[in-house]
Amino acid sequence: MYMYIDLNKKVMKFFVEFEKVWCGVLNIYNPYRDPWKIRISKCIPDFDGQAHKKYKGYQFVYDKLFIARSQSIPCGTLENLLENRHDLQEFPIFIKPRYGHKSASSKNCYKIHSFEELKRYKDIPNMMWSQFIDDTEGMTDFFIHKGTIVYQMTMKYSDTQHGVIADDWKYISPENKPPENIITWVQANMNGYTGVCNVQYRGTKIIEVGLRFSRGGAYLLTTKNHELIKAVNDLCENETWDYSNTKDFSFVPFYSFKCYTDSPIVYLYPQYLLDFIMKYNGCLDFYEWYFEPSGKTGMVFLQYLHEDYDKGMTLKNNIEIVFTITQYVVFLLILSSIISIAFNYKYKNQILIALLFVVISRFLNAIVSNYNLFNAQKQSFLH
Template identity: 25%
Template sequence: MPVLERDPWRLQYFEGSPCPEHVKIPTDDPDCWMLYPSDRWVYDKLRIAWTQDLACGPHGVPPNTYPVFSKPIINLRGMGTGSRKIASAEEMERFSEPGHMWMPLLAGEHVSTDCAVLGGRIAWLRHATGSPWTDGMFRHWRVHAGTMPVLASQLEVWVAHHMSGYSGMMNFETIGGTIIEAHLRFADQWCDLYGRGWVEALIELYSSANWQYADVNRVDGYSVPLFARHGHDYRHPPPALQEEVRKMPSVSSLQITFHQGKPQASHAMPPGGFRLAVINATDLEAAHAARRRLASAWSADLVLDQTQTEQELS
C-alpha cells in the first residue's frame, strides 16, 4: 500500500483513497528515516534544541540548574519512552544513561502541529493540544478548528530556515512555543478529523508536489485514549461492541491500538499505562461516552479511569 502504515488499526483512513503505486507516504518515523536521509537530522533532539538556543546536553554533561527534562536523543518509537523529569544532581547521577539528553523543563501548552510543507514553505497546518494526565499519558487531544497565529508564525520561520529543500508532511510537538520534537510525517492518530478530502490532498502532495485542499467548515475534534494497567494479557473487544461504538453519536473512528497476542514489551507505550484504544469524535462528551462503553470489554479493575488523580493511581 503506497501509504506506509505500520499500525493496522489506522489503515481505515487510507484504504478508500487511490494512490499511485510509486508514491510512498510515511506515517512512521523509521520509514521517514529511511526515505529522507538528508533530512533525518530532525530526529536528533539535541540538534532541535540547539536550533532554538536552548540550554541542553547529553548525559555526562551536567546542567547548571535543576529541574531538567531527560529523554533519549533519538527515539523513533515515540510514546515518551525513556523520558522523565530530573530534579537534582543526585537524580541525574542515578538516571544517567548513554544516548540520553537533558533540556529545560518547559511549561505551557503542549501542542502537536501537522504541516504540509512545499519547498520549505508551510502551505497548511492544523494544531492539536494535549490534556496531560500522568506518567506520559494524556487524557485527550483536542484538534483545533482555529489557528494559533503566534505558534504558526514561529513554525513558518523555523521551517523556512531549516527545511528549504523539503516537501512533504511534518509534525511538530511544542511546549509553550518551544519545539521539543520534529517528525517527517503527520499524526495519523486523528487525520480523519481534518475533514473530507484531506487524504486526497495528502496523496497529491506526495505524488505531484502540490497542495490543494479547500479546508472549509472546520470543526474541533477530540482524540480520547483508553488506558489500562501494564502487565496483563489483553484481548480485542468483540466485533459487535466495536461496531456499536463506531455508530455512537459524533464518533468519527475507533482504533484498537495493540496487537493481540504479541508481548506487551513489543508495544511502545508510556510508563503510566497500556493503551487499548483511541476514539476520535467531534464532541468530547460523546467521546467519553464511547470510551466508557468500550471499556466494558475489560475488567474494571484493570482499566484506568482518566478522571483519577496521580495520587489515586499510585
C-alpha cells in the first residue's frame, strides 16, 4: 500500500534523483548495475505495482484470495471470518494482505493460533486468511511465451527459517525443477501471457504470484549466461522466443544467503567495508543491505551470493555474530555519550567525537539502504 501514498512517492522520487549523485561522488557500489556487462531490459517491471498496471489482463494473479481458492485451500477475507468465527474449524491459520501489488515484503503477515489473537488485527483493511501451510518454501521464475513455459529458474529454500518469512539460504541451479502441480497451475492460468511470472509456494501450494523477476533479476544476471539473458530480454521486448535455439542456457549453481539478527539495528558498516568483506571471502558480484522483518522480532539485514555452501554458511555465521556485537557496542557508545554529558565527564568530548565518527560512517552507504532500514524498522515496530 505504501507505493500509493503520495508522500512516499515524493520521497522515493527525491532518492532516485539524489542517489545517483550521492553514489557517484562517493563511488558507492551498485549491485544492480555496476558488475554486469549485459543488463535486463527496462521494459520488464521491477516492482509489482508496475507489473499490475502493465499486464491488465492478468491482474487477477495479484489477488491472493484467488490464488488460494484456485487450489482449494481453505481461505477467506479476514472481515468475514471475524463475523463468522464458527466457520473456522482449526488453527493455526495465516493472515496477510489480500492484494500483492499493494503490500510490501512481510508487512502484516502473521501466523495466528487463536481467535483472540486474530481480533488484534481486525482494523487492518483488505486482509485475508488461509490455512497455514507447514512446509518448506520454494520459488520459481517462469519465462512464458504466449502461455507456453519456455524456461524456468527455481530457487530451493532452506528448511530452517526465522519466524514465518525469512529463509537462511536459497539454492539456485539449472537442475532445480518446480513441483509438477505448480507447472500445471501456471499453464492453466497464464494462457496467452508473455513475460516473467514469479511464483512462490510452500510445498506444492502456491502462496503468491508476481509478474516480475525475483530479487529484481539479480539471480538471472548472476548466471552470467549472456545468451540466456538476451533470450529473456527478447522475449519481453518483442514477445518472441526462438524454439529452434540450441544454445546452452546452463550456469554454475550458487547460493543466496541471508544474515539475521535479533538485536535492534542502530549501525550499518560503510559500503566500502562490506565490499572488502564480500570480495575477501569469494562472494559473487551481487550483495546488498537487505532488510526484512521476520515476524514480530528480528530482522534480516544482508543478502549475498556464494558458489560454495560451506564457505557461504561460515561467512553468514561470522557476520551475524560480529554484526550483532557491533549493534550493542554502538548502543553502549550512545549511552555513554548521554551519561558523559549528563555528569559532565572530563572525556565527554572524546566520546562525542567517537560517536560522531560512527554516525557519519553509517551514512557511507547508498541513501536507499538507510531509508529501507528505516521502513523495515517502522514496519517491525508497528507489528
